[in-house]
Amino acid sequence: MLQTPNRTAPPLVSLSGVGVRRQGRWLVRGVEFSIAPGEIVTLIGPNGSGKSTTAKTAIGVMKADEGRVERKAGLKVGYVPQKLAVDWTMPLTVERLMTLTSPLKGGEIDAALEATGIRHLARAEVQHLSGGEFQRALLARAIARKPDLLVLDEPVQGVDFSGEIALYDLIKTIRNATGCGILLISHDLHVVMAETDTVICLNGHVCCRGTPDIVSQSPEYLRLFGARASKTLALYNHNHDHTHLPDGRVLHADGSITDNCRPDDGHHAVDILPAGGRAGRMRLGHVHGPNCGCDHEAAGRQERRDA
Numbered sequence: 397m398l399q400t401p402n403r404t405a406p407p408l409v410s411l412s413g414v415g416v417r418r419q420g421r422w423l424v425r426g427v428e429f430s431i432a433p434g435e436i437v438t439l440i441g442p443n444g445s446g447k448s449t450t451a452k453t454a455i456g457v458m459k460a461d462e463g464r465v466e467r468k469a470g471l472k473v474g475y476v477p478q479k480l481a482v483d484w485t486m487p488l489t490v491e492r493l494m495t496l497t498s499p500l501k502g503g504e505i506d507a508a509l510e511a512t513g514i515r516h517l518a519r520a521e522v523q524h525l526s527g528g529e530f531q532r533a534l535l536a537r538a539i540a541r542k543p544d545l546l547v548l549d550e551p552v553q554g555v556d557f558s559g560e561i562a563l564y565d566l567i568k569t570i571r572n573a574t575g576c577g578i579l580l581i582s583h584d585l586h587v588v589m590a591e592t593d594t595v596i597c598l599n600g601h602v603c604c605r606g607t608p609d610i611v612s613q614s615p616e617y618l619r620l621f622g623a624r625a626s627k628t629l630a631l632y633n634h635n636h637d638h639t640h641l642p643d644g645r646v647l648h649a650d651g652s653i654t655d656n657c658r659p660d661d662g663h664h665a666v667d668i669l670p671a672g673g674r675a676g677r678m679r680l681g682h683v684h685g686p687n688c689g690c691d692h693e694a695a696g697r698q699e700r701r702d703a
């Protein structure tokens with residue numbers, strides 16, 4: 397069953413005017429947001445901007461020094477922290493990792509490993525897992541107790557780009573299958589933006605918030621992320637401005653034909669809001685070369701037509 401945020405139900409957790417002060421310094425202040433059942437909320441922001449602090453405060457691992465944190469009565473949380481305090485010199489199987497802190501029934505372990513695509517690794521040593529397999533094992537551990545809220549602090553650490561996409565897909569699949577709320581912390585703007593209902597941009601306070609489209613065009617977001625932000629826009633805000641030909645090739649709006657198409661291949665007009673600049677549509681160019689995949693003849697014809 398496909399799930400979307402259920403904003404008519406009481407929120408799983410809600411923060412209002414939350415501030416956390418440690419050693420005489422405010423780590424975050426004035427933080428306000430809530431997470432609905434079935435909602436994927438992503439906290440983004442530079443290093444040290446208070447993302448982990450905010451997530452830990454939301455689930456009660458850290459105490460707020462001002463403001464209010466309200467959690468649904470009996471809220472079950474599955475938490476994957478950024479760092480795990482495990483002695484990696486000790487042999488540890490994936491199955492054992494699942495039950496390190498509290499027991500689980502065999503069926504619950506199997507179901508969680510199945511859902512994360514690593515059932516075949518149940519008896520594998522954790523030390524030998526790849527980055528992506530390890531993150532899946534942590535995810536399995538977090539979902540095994542069927543939480544209402546899943547909190548994932550940097551869930552794609554040590555995972556390559558295609559692995560990242562697969563993991564974010566999996567996170568969304570888990571949300572769709574279970575209807576749980578998800579609080580994600582991520583630096584991976586380009587991928588995470590596509591899989592998120594609500595983005596909250598933090599820098600000691602909430603700089604901006606909203607859907608990925610709205611946040612990625614906000615001046616605060618662009619000030620924080622600059623060129624990376626524009627790249628995100630380029631990747632996700634391009635229009636479907638091409639036609640797929642019956643033989644699988646792509647006919648672009650500029651008249652050229654290529655074997656395949658990527659947002660940054662120079663054939664797409666994109667909505668760009670450069671840092672400090674004016675919004676507008678522009679075509680991202682590329683340098684033609686033997687491997688660029690372009691039909692150079694058609695591209696040349698188009699260049700002449702444009703001249």
Ligand SMILES: Nc1ncnc2c1ncn2[C@@H]1O[C@H](COP(=O)(O)OP(=O)(O)OP(=O)(O)O)[C@@H](O)[C@H]1O
Pocket residue numbers: 418419423441442443444445446447448449450478
């Ligand atoms: N218990 C603590 N006592 C004192 N300072 C802390 C404590 N926990 C975090 N901090 C500081 O608070 C700031 C925010 O830390 P936090 O881990 O929340 O940032 P973050 O946005 O998650 O960073 P990163 O992206 O690097 O993981 C940092 O300067 C950190 O050193």
